[in-house]
Amino acid sequence: xxxxxxxxxxxxxxxxxxxxxxxxxxxxxxxxxxxxxxxxxxxxxxxxxxxxxxxxxxxxxxxxxxxxxxxxxxxxxxxxxxxxxxxxxxxxxxxxxxxxxxxxxxxxxxxxxxxxxxxxxxxxxxxxxxxxxxxxxxx
Amino acid sequence: xxxxxxxxxxxxxxxxxxxxxxxxxxxxxxxxxxxxxxxxxxxxxxxxxxxxxxxxxxxxxxxxxxxxxxxxxxxxxxxxxxxxxxxxxxxxxxxxxxxxxxxxxxxxxxxxxxxxxxxxxxxxxxxxxxxxxxxxxxxxxxxxxxxxxxxxxxxxxxxxxxxxxxxxxxxxxxxxxxxxxxxxxxxxxxxxxxxxxxxxxxx
Numbered sequence: 001x002x003x004x005x006x007x008x009x010x011x012x013x014x015x016x017x018x019x020x021x022x023x024x025x026x027x028x029x030x031x032x033x034x035x036x037x038x039x040x041x042x043x044x045x046x047x048x049x050x051x052x053x054x055x056x057x058x059x060x061x062x063x064x065x066x067x068x069x070x071x072x073x074x075x076x077x078x079x080x081x082x083x084x085x086x087x088x089x090x091x092x093x094x095x096x097x098x099x100x101x102x103x104x105x106x107x108x109x110x111x112x113x114x115x116x117x118x119x120x121x122x123x124x125x126x127x128x129x130x131x132x133x134x135x136x137x138x139x
Numbered sequence: 140x141x142x143x144x145x146x147x148x149x150x151x152x153x154x155x156x157x158x159x160x161x162x163x164x165x166x167x168x169x170x171x172x173x174x175x176x177x178x179x180x181x182x183x184x185x186x187x188x189x190x191x192x193x194x195x196x197x198x199x200x201x202x203x204x205x206x207x208x209x210x211x212x213x214x215x216x217x218x219x220x221x222x223x224x225x226x227x228x229x230x231x232x233x234x235x236x237x238x239x240x241x242x243x244x245x246x247x248x249x250x251x252x253x254x255x256x257x258x259x260x261x262x263x264x265x266x267x268x269x270x271x272x273x274x275x276x277x278x279x280x281x282x283x284x285x286x287x288x289x290x291x292x293x294x295x296x297x298x299x300x301x302x303x304x305x306x307x308x309x310x311x312x313x314x315x316x317x318x319x320x321x322x323x324x325x326x327x328x329x330x331x332x333x334x335x336x337x338x339x340x341x342x
Contacts, residue, residue: 029172
């Protein structure tokens with residue numbers, strides 16, 4: 001016997017299944033072929049099905065891998081222009097500050113001028129605008 | 140770019156495991172006889188999964204190609220695919236069983252069982268309860284399988300030996316037959332089981 005501890009029923013069933021599978025694997029192919037026919041199935045259809053499923057798996061995984069790569073590329077691109085445009089936006093904002101006739105600066109003068117928060121918000125808005133413009137150009 | 144090229148870089152070459160490309164190459168190189176056996180074995184796992192023929196095999200290959208399952212280098216690919224199919228099938232059944240346990244009728248039954256004094260499940264947590272339920276079902280199935288061979292003492296002995304995990308000489312000694320006779324008995328059991336449980340015994 002394999003051990004002193006009595007196996008659970010689940011273990012017993014699993015072992016019976018293991019032996020059943022092993023017996024199929026170890027049997028001569030002709031014997032299994034005959035048994036499949038006896039059960040009313042076509043052994044050649046089994047082989048064709050295995051080939052078809054393998055082909056489908058390769059195609060499916062190829063598409064999935066490609067889709068993953070596309071998603072990663074999109075995420076990468078979405079980040080890239082924004083960083084460049086922030087610098088551009090800052091340069092434009094500085095130029096705007098130096099130009100007193102700029103509409104934004106005129107509006108600001110009516111109040112107390114642009115706060116740090118306003119300036120950051122304006123920078124982000126301009127950067128986002130640049131990014132969208134850049135995406136439109138690429139499209 | 141071919142499909143194989145698309146998957147380049149997915150396979151992580153390790154000393155212990157085959158790469159995705161190696162699993163694919165080995166699967167493609169299986170003999171027609173092995174493919175036939177693989178599909179015959181797949182059928183034994185289909186019961187209770189809700190899947191069609193071939194789907195477990197396709198899923199097993201996908202898991203390997205997408206690096207979700209790794210085939211140890213010292214394990215034949217056919218054995219790796221069989222184990223992966225069995226594992227996928229088991230998870231399928233588990234998921235379906237969990238969905239069933241969320242069914243209001245089933246919940247009501249569980250509640251009623253919990254409130255009934257004297258039931259074994261009184262002191263069990265849900266996980267233990269599930270295992271106890273599975274064990275009872277397994278015991279029932281083992282008894283049924285044995286019952287199909289009640290007029291054949293030798294086959295019953297082989298089944299008892301299988302259930303104990305005996306193989307080769309240990310099994311021959313246990314049953315008291317030579318290898319040729321053991322092969323014959325194994326075939327006899329297999330043919331009967333194939334008829335009784337074409338999609339395996341799990342529902």
